[in-house]
Amino acid sequence: MYAITLFLAGFLAFAATAAANFTEYVDNYTFTHWGPTYEASKFDYELTMAQSAVTLLKTRLGADGYNLTVPQTKDDLPAALAELHTTKANLGPNGLIKLLQPDIADGNKFWHDVISNSDGVNWKPTEAQCICYIPSLSAFSFGSWATSPDADAVNDDANPEHYLKQTSTAPNGLPQSTVLEGWGGVRTYFDIQNFTTPDRVKYPFLRQLPDFPIQAAGPKVLKDGTGTTYGILHIAVKDVDDAKYGKGFEVYSAVWYESAISRDRIEAESEHMVNEIVNLSLFASKSVKSGARPRSF
Template identity: 40%
Template sequence: MMPKTLFAFATLPLLGAVAQNSTETFQENVGGYEFIKTGPKKLAPKADYEWAAAQTALKLLKDGLKAQGKDAILKVLSPAIAEADTFWKDIVATSTGKLEQKEGWVSADGEGIAFLPNVTAERFVKWYLSPLADVANNAANPEHYYKATTTSGTAAVSEIIEGWGGITTHFQVPNFALPPNRERYPFLHEHADFPLQAAGDKVLMDGTVFGVLHISARNVKGADYGQPIDGVHVAASVWYGDAAKDDHLEDERTHMTTEIINLTLQAQKDIEGGKLPV
């Protein structure tokens, strides 16, 4: 038999814990089935809890890999990268689209308008072409793993390891330049009211051009959107040969809108904190 004093001592932590728990309930449908949960003081859908935990796990894993260098990242992701090489080469081989040709291309487009006190289109482009953008890259989207960029004026050369819907690709953008080379890319959106535009090839590490990146930025009046401050409008497009399927393009659309929000937020922090001279 447990001594009375020990029994009393053993029950105290349990009673204390119960007193701190919420007695409210939360009902949600998960996978087509109903669940009722209680306990947390802040009751929310399961996905909210998982997202917070996933952000912590991803940061720890990505920071750990980054600290070991690009070779460690490639070692972990090499099977997925090999699959991606096959995926993209098949699209290139079965598409009718060719560089310097208007027809035969399809795009995934994502846009966002950000109302941030320190970010203009000009400042965002300056930030995007600075080393600060590479530092922020891994946090811009969960499927970002590595980015290294060198710049010369308004042109940039980047090496990137990035995924879209699980298509984890190791590639380069060797000629990302402002303004776009429209003779090389006649299929690009005009975006006539965007004064700042840049575009460049997306190239597998063996030299295969598998797509084109096009990013545009402009300033907008906050009053036009019911906002108290002016904003920056960022439009991003990725172009592939017409064999690319829309389900993949949809992955890229969601990816780009997430990027736009996270990158403009980080630009605001870096400008506000004095990391980017303006």
């Protein structure tokens, strides 16, 4: 009875969240997204994240970060994102990992504190969904591109708070990724392991989503030597054909955390996901059309 009640409560909360949405036009494509409590354009989310990322890098670089300018408005975004791109590229993956060691340590502590203060039973989701009306892409072609080296190559431009993503094949043959990114001030260095068909016996809280034919899930494991799973990632994709906007695909993105996760962290990551999905879908469209690795500027 408890399990049924928990499922219904989670389903109703999800349904209520999904009822509201925001539609916008980016690069001549239509996007409808929902999940964050704060409904806004992906550019509004991106501005906040760019402010966080630029401020962080300026602080860590000291005098070497003088050329970075914290954007104040959405009009400042193109220049700020270009500066971020150049700075991240110059530092490279190893340089970014070294530079952000204090922040990685803070992130590890944050997640261990969440786990130690949780009940171990009631997991909470941070969720976002986005319908991308891009007729040149299907759910399959987007999903294939998103797990390819081409997606890794543009990862740092997909969200201002992205710093590293390296995808490979694990010894068991399943995809795995090493990631360094931030959400609302929490920067985390982790692996995504065993990313495959959702294991709902091991993770019974994952949404069923029967209308999404393409789904994968896997644990997010801290790279602090403890082997700690601090979240469970769940991605699902399906094709859509809307009478008004035409063909496209819908992406469901979620990470489930233990019960002590705060509402503000859930919100920050939900906004992050929307921004990431929109940008990655635009990159995917350019990549599929040109065969090249695109940039956003």
